[in-house]
Amino acid sequence: MDTDTPPRPRVAFLGTGLMGSRQAMRLLQAGHAPTVWNRSRDKTLALERAGAAVAESAAQAAAGADIVFTMLENGPVVADVLFEQGVARALRPGAVIVDMSSIKPGQAREHARRLMETGVHHLDAPVSGGTAGAEQGTLAIMAGGDAAVFARVEPLLAAMGRPTHVGPHGAGQLAKLANQVIVGVTIAAVSEALLIAQRGGADPGKVRDALRGGFAESRILELHGERMIRRDFETRGRATMQLKDLDNALDAASRDGLRELPLTARTAELFRALLAREGEIDHAALLLELEHRNPA
Numbered sequence: 001m002d003t004d005t006p007p008r009p010r011v012a013f014l015g016t017g018l019m020g021s022r023q024a025m026r027l028l029q030a031g032h033a034p035t036v037w038n039r040s041r042d043k044t045l046a047l048e049r050a051g052a053a054v055a056e057s058a059a060q061a062a063a064g065a066d067i068v069f070t071m072l073e074n075g076p077v078v079a080d081v082l083f084e085q086g087v088a089r090a091l092r093p094g095a096v097i098v099d100m101s102s103i104k105p106g107q108a109r110e111h112a113r114r115l116m117e118t119g120v121h122h123l124d125a126p127v128s129g130g131t132a133g134a135e136q137g138t139l140a141i142m143a144g145g146d147a148a149v150f151a152r153v154e155p156l157l158a159a160m161g162r163p164t165h166v167g168p169h170g171a172g173q174l175a176k177l178a179n180q181v182i183v184g185v186t187i188a189a190v191s192e193a194l195l196i197a198q199r200g201g202a203d204p205g206k207v208r209d210a211l212r213g214g215f216a217e218s219r220i221l222e223l224h225g226e227r228m229i230r231r232d233f234e235t236r237g238r239a240t241m242q243l244k245d246l247d248n249a250l251d252a253a254s255r256d257g258l259r260e261l262p263l264t265a266r267t268a269e270l271f272r273a274l275l276a277r278e279g280e281i282d283h284a285a286l287l288l289e290l291e292h293r294n295p296a
Helices: 020-029 041-050 058-062 075-084 105-116 130-136 147-158 171-199 204-211 219-230 239-255 262-278 283-293
Strands: 011-014 035-037 067-070 096-099 121-124 139-144 161-167
Touching (some): 011 020, 011 058, 020 041, 067 075, 075 105, 096 105, 139 147, 171 204, 171 239, 219 283, 239 262, 239 283
Parallel strands (some): 011 067
16 A cells, blocks of 8 residues: 555635635545635635635635635735735745636736745636536636646646646636637627527527537527526626626737727627626626617
8 A cells, every 4th residue: 555645735715705615615525625714704604514624814724725726806806815914924935826816917927926036836727617617626727827836736626627727827817818708709699699589589599409509509508598598697607707807808908919809899898888787797697788778
């Protein structure tokens, strides 16, 4: 029997909202014992019942950890948790921060630079797949940073989904922005297509069935199309986050010298209008904005 099996790394998970709670649960189910923290402690209760330790602060959760995962709302929040709330100071040299939040590529590069000054490694590893993917452990995980550091944390990422190393620091965020452009524009396209079908007298559900398997097939048509037909807009993927990612994509494109991304820009306008009228809602509800613009 091999008695030299290395011990499991000590893990912390910061940010246990809709996505993070499910990702941390996957780590628990894979046999890890993460210490978790969330600004609203009630969002850690299910994880605590499942066996996770709950810390009173982000720094307390990170203290002594080998690998710290973060799943937070935006770049400024990530920076605040890492550098103002004491997480970076709580880590010893050689530890790894794996930021799974969706933030700007430039912010990810800056966080990596600041952490490297203290000897802490960094990966930006945003995800795609929504709450269903997080729960099932099927997330697409796009990681930017050093390849050797990625190899070190890949087994833990594999508990949450399908990790791919896509390049240096910031590249994970660029991949996520590419993903979100495709998602947002496709949601708009599916919304318009189903609205055309419905207003013309066709059964939109049957039209969706007819399109499945052809060139129009996509996960958006499969999942979000069905939800549009059922008018199930319970929040699984927040429209606020979709708009944030589209705006970040436009910002990154401008910084990299791209002059115009008309589909991305127009889709961002539609999500902005949807949120102004409906408040926080699922991104599949973009159909409601198109219906509002085309009264029967």
